[in-house]
Amino acid sequence: MSDYSGSSEPKGISVFGLSGRTALVTGAGSGVGAAVAEAFAAAGAAVLVTDINKDAAAQVSQRITAAGGTAEPFALDVCDADNARDAVAAAAQLGSGTLNILVNNAGVIAPAMFPKMDEAKFRRVLDTHLMGSYHCSHAALDVLPEDGTGRIINVTSAAGLTGTIGQANYGAAKAAIIGLTKSLARELARQSVTVNAVAPLAATAMTENIRSNEKLAAKTLARIPLGRWAYPDEIAPTFVFLASDAAAYITGQILPVDGGTVI
Structure with missing residues (x-):
């Protein structure tokens, strides 16, 4: 006999709503972040x-409101812990004191083969991706709800799963x-907050250095079973699902x- 005591009533498509x-x-001023927003x-x-870039954030926010959604722009340098706390507070104000979903997507690249990669390049990428995720996640702890709707969704990459050449920092x-x-x-988990990560591969400014290099682009496409780059709006629904x-x-x-790059 099952000891499951939850509801078996089907929820239908509403389970994907936010x-x-x-x-x-x-x-979120461009690329995958904008598509997710x-x-x-x-x-x-x-x-x-x-x-x-607050102007870029404002443009995305304007597109959302023009389409009938609710959004506000905010200038955020994720490397600045105080700035991250202010952003979380502003987001919580939109939700009457609660922030349900945090997406740590901000990132930069500073490519170089390892012998030529100086400490400044290495730290810049680590600070933005890793410390930025730390700052925002830590700031969000006090406003994430414990009712099962709290979500942290991080952004990683195939580079973090398999390694890469020319971007050891990334x-x-x-x-x-x-x-x-x-x-x-x-x-x-003890606060009923879920934490997951998405490893996307899309045609964005972050991948422009690869896509604009004929040799690198051909090698990358050869490793993608589906044989093409995704558009950012093909990536975004995965974040909606996880949220x-x-x-x-x-x-x-x-x-x-x-x-299918990482199988």
Whole structure:
């Protein structure tokens, strides 16, 4: 006999909705971050669109509100702990004191072969990806709800899963985010907060240096079973899923959305 005492009533498509929830997305002024912010708003969430470039965040926010959604822009340098706390507070105000969903997406690249990679390049990438995720996640602890709707969704990469050439700093940062994700998932489960990570591969400014190099682009496409790059709006629905009730029993997982690159 099963000891399951939960409801067996089907919830249908509503489990993918985000109405009444508040989200903060970092690095949301372009690329995957912008697509995620717009997808969250389309699913019903109020979104704080943050980016180090406030004008870019404002443009995304304007697109959301023009489409009937709820969004506000916020200038955020995730390397600044005080700035991160202010952003979380602003997002919580959109949700009457609660932040349901945090997406740690902000990132930079500083490619170089390891013998030519100086400490400044290495630290810049680690500080933005890893310490940025730390600052925002730590700041969010006091406002994430314990009712099962709390979500932290980090962004990693195939580089963190398999390594990469010419970006040891990026690979190290993304691998560290995987460890952070799994550790936080174990810790925050007691507050009914789930923590997962997405490893996307999309045509964005972050991958422009690869896509614009004929030789590198050909090698990369050869490793993608689906044989093409994704558009950012093909990546965004995965974040909506992980933020929704449909993923309430998923935590500590790394989900590649990369056309089969990591199998």
